[in-house]
Every structure is written in C-alpha cells, then in structure tokens.
Amino acid sequence: MTTEFVFISSDNLHYLCPLFIKILLPLSRIKFVFIMEFLKFVKFFLVFGDHFFKYFPKFCSHKRDSTIPNPVFHLVHLEFLSFCSYTYLMTRTAVGLVGPIASGKGEVVKYLKKLGFTVFSLSDRVREEVCVRGLPLSRENLQNIGNELRETYGGHILAERTLEMLGDFEGNIVIDSIRNPSEIEFLKEALGITIIGIDASPEHRLEWYIDRAWKRGEDGTMEKDFVKANSRDLGLGENNFGQQVGRCLAMADVIIQNEDTKKHLLEAVDYYLISELGFSPEGTRRSKEK
Structure with missing residues (x-):
C-alpha cells in the first residue's frame, strides 16, 4: 500500500470535513508548539487514507471533486508539517x-x-x-x-x-x-x-x-x-x-x-x-x- 503525499492547497481544503476547516484556518494565531502536535496528529490520521478516505466523503458537507484521486488526498508530507512554521515565521x-x-x-x-x-x-x-x-x-x-x-x-x-x-x-x-x-x-x-x-x-x-x-x-x-x-x-x-x-x-x-x-x-x-x-x-x- 502506497500513500501519495502532495501539497493540499487552500482551494481544496473544503474537501476535508468542516471541523478540520474550522481548526486549520486560524492556526497562525495558535501557539506553534500546539500547532506542530496537531499537525503530527493529522499526518498520522491521513496516512491511513487508503482505508478511510473512501468513506470520508460521507462526513463532509461538500461533494468531493472527481478530479481528485480517491482514496488519496493531496498532501505533501514535509510541507504540511512545516505549513504553520512558514506562516508563523514569515513575518x-x-x-x-x-x-x-x-x-x-x-x-x-x-x-x-x-x-x-x-x-x-x-x-x-x-x-x-x-x-x-x-x-x-x-x-x-x-x-x-x-x-x-x-x-x-x-x-x-x-x-x-x-x-x-x-x-x-x-x-x-x-x-x-x-x-x-x-x-x-x-x-x-x-x-x-x-x-x-x-x-x-x-x-x-x-x-x-x-x-x-x-x-x-x-x-x-x-x-x-x-x-x-x-x-x-x-x-x-x-x-x-x-x-x-x-x-x-x-x-x-x-x-x-x-x-x-x-x-x-x-x-x-x-x-x-x-x-x-x-x-x-x-x-x-x-x-x-x-
């Protein structure tokens, strides 16, 4: 089993459940240490996408775009773990x-x-x-x-x-x-x-x-x-x-x-x-x- 990791952009964040959206969007104002722990959890969660994400759309309020491969979500391993680091430190x-x-x-x-x-x-x-x-x-x-x-x-x-x-x-x-x-x-x-x-x-x-x-x-x-x-x-x-x-x-x-x-x-x-x-x-x- 291979899980593909590519960058998930803000344009397709809505494919995740609304709960994730509400948490991810304001991350830049949360203490960085807690952000990293949250991201590690999400990474662990997504690694099992081949088994879980084929059922995941049932929990989403938006229909998944058919152009996005199922069951793989687009996520870059390193870039995702560093996402808030760049957001938090770029200024x-x-x-x-x-x-x-x-x-x-x-x-x-x-x-x-x-x-x-x-x-x-x-x-x-x-x-x-x-x-x-x-x-x-x-x-x-x-x-x-x-x-x-x-x-x-x-x-x-x-x-x-x-x-x-x-x-x-x-x-x-x-x-x-x-x-x-x-x-x-x-x-x-x-x-x-x-x-x-x-x-x-x-x-x-x-x-x-x-x-x-x-x-x-x-x-x-x-x-x-x-x-x-x-x-x-x-x-x-x-x-x-x-x-x-x-x-x-x-x-x-x-x-x-x-x-x-x-x-x-x-x-x-x-x-x-x-x-x-x-x-x-x-x-x-x-x-x-x-």
Whole structure:
C-alpha cells in the first residue's frame, strides 16, 4: 500500500470535513508548539487514507471533486508539517546565540536590540529559580541550579519555559544564554530558529573577562577564575544535563570569529542577517535574490 503525499492547497481544503476547516484556518494565531502536535496528529490520521478516505466523503458537507484521486488526498508530507512554521515565521526573524564566556555575545545582543529584536534569555529562567530559593545570584549558583533544572525536568526545560513567555508575540526575537544541545533541538523544532555562534580566542576572552569583572567591581578576578568558569561552561567534566557550550557551538548554523574590533563583529552579524536570513533593518523578511 502506497500513500501519495502532495501539497493540499487552500482551494481544496473544503474537501476535508468542516471541523478540520474550522481548526486549520486560524492556526497562525495558535501557539506553534500546539500547532506542530496537531499537525503530527493529522499526518498520522491521513496516512491511513487508503482505508478511510473512501468513506470520508460521507462526513463532509461538500461533494468531493472527481478530479481528485480517491482514496488519496493531496498532501505533501514535509510541507504540511512545516505549513504553520512558514506562516508563523514569515513575518519575523528568530535567532539564537551561543558561545563561550566573554566571546562578545553581549555586544551582539545589544546590537540586535537596536535593530528591533526582543531579547529572551534562558538564564533569566534560572535567575528566577535562584531568587525563589533565596540564594545569592552567583555564577556558581546559576550553573548549579540550571544543571539541576535540566536534570529534573529535561534538557529542554529552560527553552520550554522561555517559549511559554512568547505567547502570541510576533516580533523579531533573539534567544540568548543557550548552553545545552537539548535547548537547541527544542528551539529548532518549535521555532525553526537560526543559531549564530560567537567565538574568540582564549587569550582575547581572558582579557575581556577580567576587564568585564573590573567594570562590575569584581577587582579580585584572576586568570584562575576564568579557567574554572570557562571549563565548566564549555562542558568539561559535565554530564549531559550540564552546560555544554562546546557542543552547542558545533551545532550553530554559522560561527562568527570575534578577533578584531567591535565594528567588525557587528558587520559580520549584519552580513549574515541580510544575506542568509533575508532580514532587513525594517524588521521584515525579504526573499533572497537568486
């Protein structure tokens, strides 16, 4: 038995029962995670079309067009599963940032905010948990609680909680503080997000790390503090639920090396947004020229 999968257009949606029509048409305003679950159900349902659809017209209020083969309905497997993804994202750009400590991610976040992006940080979910427990907001506490949350609720938990905050938000977004591969996998499936990696040499990052600590009033910060924080951040000695920035960086769609000036870093970000993502400063997607 072979089931044909071709695209079902809006012109022949009415061949499906009215219940499906009422659900499918307003999908673009429903949370994407629920949309994907619904589409998976419909895909499963339609796979058995060879047995079911010959009886299906009895449940429809419209007579099926005889030009459409019976019992096969026209549906493209991938395009149907991605239908709402394209509808939901075609008016916005969704970017995720990964990179080791003091690599320049903060500068990129500030720049994207100037371009109109709204920033959602996974580490904010950890800070909220630390505050609820009445603990100091130290780097060690943030790392420990973050690891505990991932191990207890799954590696994707911080991404899931952040996604819940999006609601019906339709603007351009950047998701920061991604530190575990499960978070990337979840965001890829749920948002079709593009992951941009920001990296720099250990020498540069050490210099920026100490300079940043000095500006924060942490005068006692030394190289050994950087080595300790950097090792744990990259995932050295951590289990699968810990911070795994090294593995996350390997999953990035593009890695921008930050070895020059801030201007060069932001120009590289600009180039990628425009040439690869079709992003314009006005905050809209545009078709890439062939």
